[in-house]
Amino acid sequence: MEEQELRRLLAAVRTGRLPRRAFLRRMAALGLAAPMAAQLLAFGASAQAQEFAYKPTRRGGGGMLKILYWQGATLLNPHFAVGTKDQDGSRLFYEPLAGWAPDGTLVPILAAEIPSVENGGLAPDGRSVTWKLKRGVKWHDGEPFTADDVVFNWEYVTDPATAAVSIGSYRDVEVDKLDDHTVRVRFQRPTPFWADAFVGARGMIIPKHRFQDYKGERSRDAPTNLHPIGTGAYRFTEFKPGDIVKGELNPDYHMENRPYFDAIEVKGGGDAVSAARAVLQTGEYDYAWNLQVEDDILRRLEAAGRGRVNIVEGGAIEHIQLNNTDPWTEVEGERSSIRTTHPTLSDPAVRKALSLLVDRKSVQEFIYGRTGVATANFLNNPPRFRSPNTSFEFNIARANQILEEAGWRRGRDGIRAKDGRQLKFVFQTSINAPRQKTQAIVKQACQRAGIEVELKSVTASVFFSSDVANPDTYTKFYCDLQMYNTTMPQADPQLFMNQFVSWEVATRENKWQGRNITRWRNEEYDRLFREAEGELDPVKRAALFIRMNDLVVENQVVIPLVARPLVSASARDLRVSLSGWDNTFWNLRDWYRDREA
Amino acid sequence: MSQYLIRRLLVAIPSLLGISVVLFTVLALAPGDPFEELATNPAVPPEVRAALRAKFGLDDPIFVRYFRWLAAMLNGDWGYSFVSRMDVDTLILQRLPTTLVIIGSSQVLALLIALPVGVFAATRPYSVFDQIANTLAFIGFSLPTFFTGILLILIFSIHLEWLPFVYRADIEATGWRWLWEHVRQSIMPIAVLGLFQGAAWTRFVRSAVLDVIRLDYVTTARAKGLPERRVITRHVVRNALIPVVTLVALQMPAVFGGAIVTEQIFRVPGIGSLLISAILANDTPVIMAVTFVFACLVVFFNLLADILYGWLDPRISYR
Numbered sequence: 001m002e003e004q005e006l007r008r009l010l011a012a013v014r015t016g017r018l019p020r021r022a023f024l025r026r027m028a029a030l031g032l033a034a035p036m037a038a039q040l041l042a043f044g045a046s047a048q049a050q051e052f053a054y055k056p057t058r059r060g061g062g063g064m065l066k067i068l069y070w071q072g073a074t075l076l077n078p079h080f081a082v083g084t085k086d087q088d089g090s091r092l093f094y095e096p097l098a099g100w101a102p103d104g105t106l107v108p109i110l111a112a113e114i115p116s117v118e119n120g121g122l123a124p125d126g127r128s129v130t131w132k133l134k135r136g137v138k139w140h141d142g143e144p145f146t147a148d149d150v151v152f153n154w155e156y157v158t159d160p161a162t163a164a165v166s167i168g169s170y171r172d173v174e175v176d177k178l179d180d181h182t183v184r185v186r187f188q189r190p191t192p193f194w195a196d197a198f199v200g201a202r203g204m205i206i207p208k209h210r211f212q213d214y215k216g217e218r219s220r221d222a223p224t225n226l227h228p229i230g231t232g233a234y235r236f237t238e239f240k241p242g243d244i245v246k247g248e249l250n251p252d253y254h255m256e257n258r259p260y261f262d263a264i265e266v267k268g269g270g271d272a273v274s275a276a277r278a279v280l281q282t283g284e285y286d287y288a289w290n291l292q293v294e295d296d297i298l299r300r301l302e303a304a305g306r307g308r309v310n311i312v313e314g315g316a317i318e319h320i321q322l323n324n325t326d327p328w329t330e331v332e333g334e335r336s337s338i339r340t341t342h343p344t345l346s347d348p349a350v351r352k353a354l355s356l357l358v359d360r361k362s363v364q365e366f367i368y369g370r371t372g373v374a375t376a377n378f379l380n381n382p383p384r385f386r387s388p389n390t391s392f393e394f395n396i397a398r399a400n401q402i403l404e405e406a407g408w409r410r411g412r413d414g415i416r417a418k419d420g421r422q423l424k425f426v427f428q429t430s431i432n433a434p435r436q437k438t439q440a441i442v443k444q445a446c447q448r449a450g451i452e453v454e455l456k457s458v459t460a461s462v463f464f465s466s467d468v469a470n471p472d473t474y475t476k477f478y479c480d481l482q483m484y485n486t487t488m489p490q491a492d493p494q495l496f497m498n499q500f501v502s503w504e505v506a507t508r509e510n511k512w513q514g515r516n517i518t519r520w521r522n523e524e525y526d527r528l529f530r531e532a533e534g535e536l537d538p539v540k541r542a543a544l545f546i547r548m549n550d551l552v553v554e555n556q557v558v559i560p561l562v563a564r565p566l567v568s569a570s571a572r573d574l575r576v577s578l579s580g581w582d583n584t585f586w587n588l589r590d591w592y593r594d595r596e597a
Numbered sequence: 598m599s600q601y602l603i604r605r606l607l608v609a610i611p612s613l614l615g616i617s618v619v620l621f622t623v624l625a626l627a628p629g630d631p632f633e634e635l636a637t638n639p640a641v642p643p644e645v646r647a648a649l650r651a652k653f654g655l656d657d658p659i660f661v662r663y664f665r666w667l668a669a670m671l672n673g674d675w676g677y678s679f680v681s682r683m684d685v686d687t688l689i690l691q692r693l694p695t696t697l698v699i700i701g702s703s704q705v706l707a708l709l710i711a712l713p714v715g716v717f718a719a720t721r722p723y724s725v726f727d728q729i730a731n732t733l734a735f736i737g738f739s740l741p742t743f744f745t746g747i748l749l750i751l752i753f754s755i756h757l758e759w760l761p762f763v764y765r766a767d768i769e770a771t772g773w774r775w776l777w778e779h780v781r782q783s784i785m786p787i788a789v790l791g792l793f794q795g796a797a798w799t800r801f802v803r804s805a806v807l808d809v810i811r812l813d814y815v816t817t818a819r820a821k822g823l824p825e826r827r828v829i830t831r832h833v834v835r836n837a838l839i840p841v842v843t844l845v846a847l848q849m850p851a852v853f854g855g856a857i858v859t860e861q862i863f864r865v866p867g868i869g870s871l872l873i874s875a876i877l878a879n880d881t882p883v884i885m886a887v888t889f890v891f892a893c894l895v896v897f898f899n900l901l902a903d904i905l906y907g908w909l910d911p912r913i914s915y916r
Contacts, residue, residue, distance in 0.1 A: 068763065074681045074878070082634045082641070163648045168640045202640065220682055240691050241681040242874045243766065243866035267763060269864040269874075274750075274762070282754055284761050461877075467628050489640055513643055 052577040054258070054590045060249050062260040062593055065574075068275045068285040072242040072268015077225045078204035079157055079164035084583065085268070087201045088289070089245050091585040092264065093140070093230035096203030097131055097150070098195065100581035102312060104382025104491035106195055107587070110134055110145065110205065110231060112181075115194075126190035126536045131198065133181040137254045139207045140235045147177040150198060152208035161216035166202040173197050192536050193492040200490065200582050205231070233259035233589035242268055253589065260592035273297060279569040280307040287576060288569045289584055294434065295369025298567070305572070311370055312566040314580025315381045315488025315496060318372060320358065320427075320442070320481055320559040322351055324519045327426075327478045334508045335471075335478045338519050343421050345480060349406030350423065351556035353399040354481075357445040358559050360392055367434045367441075372562030379549040380563045381580065385493050387546040390553045392560075399449045408450070416450035425480035428456040428472075430463040435483060438561065453481075468511050475512040477519075485564055491581040493545045494532065500552055501529050520557045605903070609896050616892040621666065624881050625659045631679040631879045653679055666885070676882035680875070685886045688871060695766050696867035699786055700856055706791030707798055708845070715802025716834060719810060730799060737796025746789045746862040753785060760785055764865040786863045790856060794848070801844060805837040839909050846902035850894035 056062070073089025081087040097111040106114045112132040115121020121130050137145040154175040157164040174186040175197070185197055197203065210229050214222035228236045231254070234247035245266045249259055267285070275288040280301035291298065291309070298309050326340035344350055360374035376390040408416040408423060416423045427442065429435045436457060443453040456479065458472045463484070471478050488496040498504055502521040506514035525548060532544040552558060568584070570576050573594050577587040631653075635646045650656050654665065669676065675686040714734075718727040754762040761782050768778045809815065810833050818828045857869035864870075868887060875883035907913045 071874075074874075075683075077682070080682060082638065160644070160648055163645055163652055165635060165638075165641050165645055167645055168642050171642075220677070226683055238767070240766070240866060241678075241683065241688060242871065243691075265765075267765060267864065269866065269870055270763070270861065274862075277755070278763055282758060282762070284754075284763055462628075465628070466630065466633050470628060489638075495640065 052575075052587065052590055054592065055575075055594065056257055056260045056592050059251070059253070059257055059259065060262050063262055065261040065264045065287070065591065066285045067264070067266045067287045067289070068270075068278055069266055069268045069289045070270050070272050070275045073239075073245050073266065074241045075225070076228045076236075076239055076245070077222075078202070078206065079153075079162070079166045080225075081201075082165050084201075084290070087204075088584045089266065090204055090228065091201075091232075091583045092234055092245060092247055092266065092588065093228040093232045093236050094204035094206060095231050096200055096205060097133070097198040098200075098203070099586040100200050100491045100579055102579040102581070104384070104581055106199065108134070110137060122194065126187070126192060126194070126534075128184055128186045129194045130178065130182060130184045133183070134254060135181055137231055138252050139209075139231055140229045140250060140252075141207075141210075142252075143207065143209055145205075145207075145231055146180045147183045148180075149205055149208045150183045151175050151177050152212065153205050154197070156206070156211060156215050156219075159216045162219045164219075169196045169202045190534050190536060192532075192534070192538070192541055193490075193494050195492070196490070200586070234261075234264050237263075244268065255589060258589045264588075276301055276569050279571060280304060280309070283307065283571060286571045286574050291567045291569055293371075293567070294367075295371050298371075298569075299369070301569075307569050307571045307574075309370070310566075310568045310570055310576060310578055312568075312578045312580045313381055313563070314566050315379070315491075315493075316485055316564040316566075317375070317378060317380060317488075318368075318438075318483065318485045318561045318564055319378065320483045320561060321477070321518045322354065322556060322558065323477055323480050323482075324521075324557075327480060336476065336519065338505055338507060338521075342480070344423055345425075347406060348555075349402050350408070353402045353449060354446070354451070355556045355559050356393060356395050356399040356402070357442065357449055357451070358392075358561065359394040359441055359445055360561055361394065362441060363438050364562055367437050368562050368564070370565075371567050372434075372564050375560050375563045376553060377549055378552050378558060378560050379493050379497065379545060380560075381488070382491055384542050385545050385549075387549045387553075389546070389550050394445070396445060396448050403449065410450045414450060415452050423451040424454070425451065426454045426456055427481040427483070428458060428463075428479045429483040430460040430474075431457045432460065438483065466511075466513070473512070475506045475514075475517055477506070477517050483561070497529065497532075497545060497548050500525055500548070500557060502526050518557050520552075520555070522551065522555070525551050602904075605900050609900070613892065613896060617667070617670075617889060618663065620885060620888050620892070621663050622659065624885055625662065631655075631881060633879060649679075653677075675886045678875075678880055678883050680878045680880040680883075685882050688883060689868065689886060689890065692866055692868050692871050695764075695865060696856070696860075696869070699783060699860075699865055699867060700790070702783065703787045703790035703794065704845075704849070706787060707794035710791070710795035711798030711802050715799045716806050716829065716837075718799070719803045719806035720829060722807060727803075730803075734796040734799040737792055738800075740793070741858075742789050742793050743858045743862060745793065746785070746859055749785045749789060750862070762863060764863045766866050786859050786865055789859050798841070798845070802837070802841055805840050806833060809833050809837040835909065839906060842905045842909060843902045846898045846905065847895075849898045850891055 069085055069088070071085045073086050075081065075086050076090050076093070078087065078090035078094050081090050095109045098106045098108050098114060101107045108114050110133060112134045113119060113121070115129050115131060117124060121132070123129070133145070133147060133150065139145055154170050154173070156162055157166050157170045172188055176184050176186070178184055185194070187194070198205065207229055210224040211222055226239060233250055233253045235250045237248050238244065238246040247264045249262050253259060272291050272293050276291050276293050276298060278284045279286065279288040281304045283306040302309055322345050323336060323342055324345070325336045325338055326342050327336045329335070329340050331337040331339050364372055364374040374392070376392040377387050379385050379387070403416055408418045411417050411422070427439060429439060439455045443455055446453045462470055462472050463474050465473055466475065467473060474482060474484055486499070499515040499517065500520055501516060504514045504516040505519050505521065506512045506517050528544050528548050532541050532548070535541040535544060553560065566578070566580050568578065575592050575594050577590045578584065579586050632646045632649050635641045654662060666676065675684065675689070677683070678685055678688060681688060714730050718730040721727055750762045753760045762785065764782050764786065768775055770778055815828060815832055818832045856867060857873055859865070860867045860869040861873060872884065872887045875887065
């Protein structure tokens with residue numbers, strides 16, 4: 001194929017004249033594997049989100065920005081922040097070297113540029129990355145930001161006595177200072193995903209001069225824990241845990257004309273629906289975070305015309321898991337033990353039928369609306385990792401046919417059975433209105449195919465707990481099917497896709513802390529995963545993850561339902577820059593009010 | 598009198614100790630773990646959780662932890678929040694002023710309604726006023742606060758857009774504007790709590806006054822030719838108030854609990870919302886401290902009720 005022709009096609013996709021799918025089909029016709037073609041699109045920059053246009057031409061003058069979190073931040077040290085609410089609270093004042101843009105690419109924040117092989121930042125052998133730091137950056141107390149601060153963060157976090165929750169991103173690397181504005185992160189082995197330490201939510205950097213005396217055992221006594229001194233666009237003024245965090249404009253911020261607002265306030269508490277109301281209906285607040293609210297309600301509130309709902313794609317996926325082990329037989333006191341196999345779900349025909357019996361389109365249309373998009377894939381985002389090879393279908397007749405062919409015959413009670421084993425499943429999930437509705441949709445379809453499904457719902461605080469003594473937690477999986485939403489913490493799928501590798505199986509031995517809850521074991525998958533861990537070519541690596549996704553979908557290890565984007569609400573004239581791969585405030589410096597709107 | 602006080606205070610010590618043992622054991626035995634969120638996060642290695650548990654002494658036996666807590670408490674150290682990583686007393690003191698203002702005003706409002714309405718209704722039993730007051734009181738205490746709270750928000754914030762429904766403890770304004778903003782945002786939570794409490798108390802005051810008003814000495818007072826006003830205030834109300842005082846005093850700590858729901862609805866950053874978020878996060882030191890404060894309040898208000906009793910009713914002597 002002519003290079004020019006290819007460029008013309010790419011341009012056509014970019015301007016929207018040619019649908020992505022059509023482009024992929026044309027490439028396939030030319031013998032170019034679909035993942036390859038998808039990757040081409042990514043490199044051809046069509047997947048790039050539009051650059052956020054920041055209009056204000058001077059710093060300040062924007063008044064107060066009022067933000068509502070239905071769970072307020074409880075602490076403001078980024079290295080102790082567990083949930084997003086605490087990470088977001090810290091992100092108001094602290095910044096990492098780089099942040100994740102909505103399309104899953106990196107944007108420099110405290111770094112002068114994003115390291116790449118071309119600019120010499122990335123070692124070709126994948127064993128180190130060199131970050132050049134932005135010059136002229138000052139902490140809120142006037143001290144200069146240097147490489148010492150970056151190295152100190154690594155020392156602070158990796159000291160086990162500090163008990164920092166961000167340790168996972170730092171413990172396997174070595175960090176050296178090359179000069180005052182250059183640091184090098186060294187890895188133990190070739191590492192394709194190098195953007196973990198100092199990047200995004202767990203990459204926020206705290207000042208050495210404030211924390212050096214409070215490393216290790218004394219970490220909890222640091223006064224700066226409660227009075228952050230960062231480099232961000234807003235300076236700290238007040239904090240009441242769980243209630244309020246306040247900041248004011250930082251006149252020394254390292255980007256010109258930013259920030260726009262003179263002060264910022266993040267109020268916590270209450271519930272999601274009334275938070276949506278305060279922004280969309282009464283306009284009391286400018287922005288409301290994480291609205292897990294039914295789309296019907298959001299639409300009704302939006303009709304007031306005061307604000308709009310922001311939908312940002314991420315990697316979260318609501319899915320149904322099929323148990324590979326037998327939950328009803330106890331082996332040495334452990335149910336769902338990997339020494340058993342499921343009596344009926346081990347038949348591929350049953351799994352295939354179940355997948356045909358899940359009406360994803362209706363689930364999207366009648367339950368989730370804009371807040372859940374039906375999908376065939378487990379790995380949906382960033383787009384360069386999305387598999388084009390899968391599809392889904394809702395077809396009861398076909399499911400019946402498959403079961404019939406596999407020898408599952410209807411008994412007198414209408415339930416299919418084979419060798420004395422009936423197709424009866426217990427299907428559990430957490431208590432949450434949309435989930436119970438989805439359960440009902442699945443149950444109804446299964447009934448029409450001769451499968452009896454018993455529904456079970458568990459209180460969310462029990463279902464998602466790690467309580468070893470409780471049999472109803474999702475990691476124990478003491479039933480046949482279960483459904484929940486799993487989130488993807490980074491724009492890289494490595495940590496996300498490890499939930500199907502054989503060494504992560506949740507067992508009594510590891511106190512059910514293993515990530516592989518379906519207890520599916522597959523040699524090919526393990527091999528692909530190992531390969532992806534060391535593959536430095538981004539295109540080949542993406543192809544590996546796409547193949548892994550296809551294996552999971554083809555074998556019906558899980559049945560993906562809907563991809564769940566991040567939902568928030570903002571006032572009509574507020575321009576927010578959000579990303580599904582980073583904290584809400586990852587680009588707070590660019591938020592402004594468009595007076596003309 | 599002072600001897601009585603000292604004796605009562607001494608008796609309070611073992612009961613508070615007993616309460617603390619029960620609270621501590623229940624919290625220790627309850628399922629849940631303050632570092633649970635860490636366990637479900639794939640990016641956090643399990644060692645971090647183990648290190649944190651060890652650091653905060655969660656792996657020690659219950660009685661060791663109890664005595665450590667007790668020793669710290671006696672030294673004035675209220676404990677250290679696992680979730681916020683700060684001292685619990687700071688957390689509670691941050692929230693106390695808001696709670697006192699909101700709860701205090703609502704109690705005053707409730708009394709201002711209950712006393713005059715209850716007395717007036719009792720002096721004219723089964724009159725039109727009494728019937729209306731009774732009906733309203735009945736409606737008032739039948740409607741739970743979470744319902745009236747949402748109803749008020751719907752009417753005054755959403756339809757009329759008169760009042761804000763998100764409470765902000767600190768408003769950057771000074772002088773009259775500051776006061777006005779505070780009044781505006783406090784009206785709804787105070788009204789919800791005050792009207793609910795007022796309705797219950799109105800019925801109680803009415804029946805207490807009815808009990809007294811039929812007694813012979815009231816008839817005697819009237820027969821003496823005393824003005825009706827004086828009979829009611831001096832002879833009837835003073836005696837009728839004795840049980841009411843007990844009720845009000847004993848109700849005080851319970852209202853701190855009852856405010857939890859209202860605080861959640863209006864996002865009032867009071868002690869109740871602190872307790873709720875601590876329970877949801879399994880932040881045991883905070884739960885322990887707040888519930889212990891409630892226990893102390895119960896003991897204290899009991900004592901206060903007994904002392905007020907003697908002041909109102911000289912027949913009671915303290916021995």
